[in-house]
Amino acid sequence: MNKLIIKGEDYRAVVDYCLKEKPNEACGIMAGKREEEGGRVTRVYLMKNTKASPKEYLMEPEEQFAVFKDMRQKGLELISIFHSHPHSPARPSAKDIAMAHYKEAIYTIISLEKAKEVMRAFLISDDKYREIGLKIEE
């Protein structure tokens, strides 16, 4: 996937959730369809950060299992795993890179360090990351 495609309302829902969880990191999953143009998000899952930390996140295994089950039942594919950086730029940290276990997923990071949020999308594999496009559709 070389682009993350997300509807404006889903974008807002993710950003609002990240703002609500600030100063801690927020996390979740974006699901939808893998298309030629990129990964099209049709549903976002706002999930609990079990670390409840401003510097790291970890999804709860049971909640993650339930989300993957819901995705399967709805015929949705994993498009992206997102989390926020309340106090740092929208760039994968060393830990984000080390913890990026889903090579086929887009890693989306929302930075809240400035007044206006910044969302960026990355592919992470073999200890390297590469930024890809982000398209917000109304």
Ligand SMILES: [Zn+2]
């Ligand atoms: Zn991070």
